[in-house]
Amino acid sequence: MTSKNEILERKDIPKEKKWDIESMFADFSEWEKSYNNAKEMAKNFESYKEKVVSSSENLYNVLNDMGDLYRITEHLYSYAHMKLDEDTREGNSQALSDKGLGLYVEVGEKTSYVVPEILTLDLATLEKYYEEKPELKLYKKHIDDIMRQKEHVLSAREESILAQMGEVANSPQKIFSMLNNADIKFPTIKDEEGKDVEVTHGNFIPLMESKDRDVRKRAFEALYTTYKGFKNTFAASLNGDLKKNIFNATVRNYKSSREASLDQNNVSLSVYDNLIKSIHNNLDSMYKYMTIRKRALGVEELHMYDLYTPIVKDVDLKIPYEEGVELVKKALVPLGGEYMEAVEEGFSSRWIDVYENRGKRSGAYSGGSYDSKPFILLNYHDTLDNVFTVAHELGHSIHSYFTRKTQPYIYGDYSIFVAEVASTANEALLMDYMLKNVKDKNEKLYLLNHYLESFRTTVFRQTMFAEFEKTINEYLEDGGALTADYLCETYKKINELYYGPDVVVDDEIAMEWARIPHFYYNYYVFQYATGYSAAVALSEKILEEGKPAVDRYINFLKSGSSDYPLNVLKAAGVDMTTEEPVNNAMKLFSKLVDEMDKLI
Known part of the structure; x- marks a missing residue:
């Protein structure tokens, strides 16, 4: 446009x-x-x-x-x-x-x-x-x-x-936010063209995706060296926030802050523990993916600053919005007539705010109220990522659409625990369609890389975060002191476990905990990994079983909060109280890794 x-x-x-x-x-x-x-x-x-x-x-x-x-x-x-x-x-x-x-x-x-x-x-x-x-x-x-x-x-x-006490209790999170978003300033580095560029929160990941390894290394060191200069303040704010959660759990007669948090959605601790256990049992697939990445990049040592740059070079997919819409529509056909009617309504009835304009909020989301259309905000820019964003947010909105049409207001929303399922299922179906229809080898590699990175960042990395969160909370609840040194040492060890022997876990990454706002969300992050795993399981059932799985899935979308999230997912065909959904997601990840291994 x-x-x-x-x-x-x-x-x-x-x-x-x-x-x-x-x-x-x-x-x-x-x-x-x-x-x-x-x-x-x-x-x-x-x-x-x-x-x-x-x-x-x-x-x-x-x-x-x-x-x-x-x-x-x-x-x-x-x-x-x-x-x-x-x-x-x-x-x-x-x-x-x-x-x-x-x-x-x-x-x-x-x-x-x-x-x-x-x-x-x-x-x-x-x-x-x-x-x-x-x-x-x-x-x-x-x-x-x-x-x-x-x-x-x-x-x-x-x-x-x-x-x-609510406002006082939120002080640690506010201190973190002010320090992280307003006060902290990062150095200026040289970019690919030798021009000065100041490292910011906004450009850090694009810099880490740079084809120039020196740029990646400079950005990585600039960011984390700066965080290290504030490590004690970040540790104090996180310590204060976790102690607040522990206090609230204790006065409300819970055994731990984790139990208190999960009880809000009636989710048992075993769901959390099974996730970590399943990922530990499948780390060999992640290690193999890191070996492939090392080989594809042609480096003697694979460092933490090499994890975001694309493996596949010289693939520049430009997908205009109308073309992206048609791709999404074709990919979602397996979801059946009732779902596709809602898709058509979404694209034709102005649910979507498509393009960036001056002053518009960045990013993307699905919103609206019980009495409105399930609106979608986008900032579409003709990239493959943006096509997946369309599929993702449409998944959220159609989930809301069916829930609001079916349930009374009191049950007309859905819990955070299932919130990412419908959106991620759409992404999985889109990826399946594109992989089945791609002709060019490099484009196929590009898609595989995109899918594997989605697994790495949403399942493995969020589970790593969840394990870190569990570890430091339990340490604090047992009377330990949450010092900056303890946090750094613990965080570095957990990175070494998750990334394996072919990755040099640089000392700087030990400070990454300091920049993650989700550690102030009280056991939130594990739901990204469980939601992703449930979505993969449901999308595979839809593709394999057809109508019976589709019918169960549509009922899931219509259930809202009329039952607890674990029950709603179980009725759809996924039992998150077992290790099976995460293990099945890991089987798909392993299969995709093997496919990439053959192509590179």
């Missing part, structure tokens, strides 16, 4: 390549009217205080009205942040986003008494309420989930104190 260096203003992007945000609110004044209505609803909600469980009628009305309040708040905030993402320079949109976020906080405060009051109910009274008010059964799973965690919920007074 545009030349490589030309970035248009928002107004110059064709309407059909912009999302249909007007279908949410025609203008700001309509948003304001809905916002004022939500404020009034939040104020009126206080009338239920100390009466939530006084009768079956009251309990039903409280849950209904709370759902309505959150539903309108979600719609308002979704519009506000999407409007800001269109052009982050726009002052009115900034104000709208701030108001939307403020409303969320206010609604949370106004409804905070509901769960503690529900927890005062005994099971006999609850059963009586279901008989008296059959409509209340809609909320049974929701109430069961609240009651399931009863022993971990404190008194109303104690919960209030913990809530008030």
Whole structure:
């Protein structure tokens, strides 16, 4: 659409390549009217205080009205942040986003008494309420989930104190963010053309992908040497954040912060442990991939700064958006008629904001609310990666589309544990289609390299992160001191284990823990690896079994949070409580490694 260096203003992007945000609110004044209505609803909600469980009628009305309040708040905030993402320079949109976020906080405060009051109910009274008010059964799973965690919920007074401490408790994460994003500055190095370029968070990976090994080495050393200068501050902020999680787990009667985190989705510790065990049992495939990379790059020693540069040279795939769309459509045909109808609707009904414009938020995401289209933000630039991004975000959006069409609002979303499954399954189907149809040997190698890197960064690397997170938390919980030296030593050892004998694990990589924001997310990263493994398993079943697997998969997409994530996945054909899904994903990885070995 545009030349490589030309970035248009928002107004110059064709309407059909912009999302249909007007279908949410025609203008700001309509948003304001809905916002004022939500404020009034939040104020009126206080009338239920100390009466939530006084009768079956009251309990039903409280849950209904709370759902309505959150539903309108979600719609308002979704519009506000999407409007800001269109052009982050726009002052009115900034104000709208701030108001939307403020409303969320206010609604949370106004409804905070509901769960503690529900927890005062005994099971006999609850059963009586279901008989008296059959409509209340809609909320049974929701109430069961609240009651399931009863022993971990404190008194109303104690919960209030913990809530008030929220801002203070988030200080370590804020300190990390400010140091990492605002204060830390990296040196200037020479690029491929001998020009000065300052290393930044944004250009570090492109520099690591450089064909010039000296550039890669200079960027690698510049980044991690700088982090080393702040190692004690980074260690102190991470230590503070982990101690906060341990404190919260302890006061809520959990045995560990890991148990507390996983319990939110009713996921057992064995799922986490099985992931690490399965990856350990399949590290030989990773070692072989590193051997191939070393051979392909023609280096005597393979260093950590050699891991991101493409193995296959001189393949420059340019895929315009319309061409990328057709590729994605062809690849997703195995998902059947109902799925493809949703795909066609997505591309024809302006779900997607396609191109970059000045001021637009970077990256890509799937968004929207329960009452809107499942919108997609892209910044499309004619690359293979961008085609996979289209498939990925479309997977998220169609998951949301089916969930919202099928489930009532209370179950109209899905848990983080399954969030990456539908998106990654689409990527797997796209890769399968492209590998089956590619003719050129170099292009096939390029695709294999892309797929193997996806495995390396999403399954192996995220599992490595998960193991590091588990190790340092357990060390802290056992009374250990989380010093910078301990963190560096532990992180370097785990890299040596995961990358194997053919990789020189440079001393600088010992500081990588300091730049990973996910270590402040309290046992989040393992879900990337489990989600990817589940997606690979489901996509293989779809290709092998056809309609029975497709039917199960569509039901999975429609389930939302009507059941726990492990149960929803099991019904789709993947049991994440066993090692089988990860082991099967590893079999595919091993097969792809062998294929690349023959071609190089």
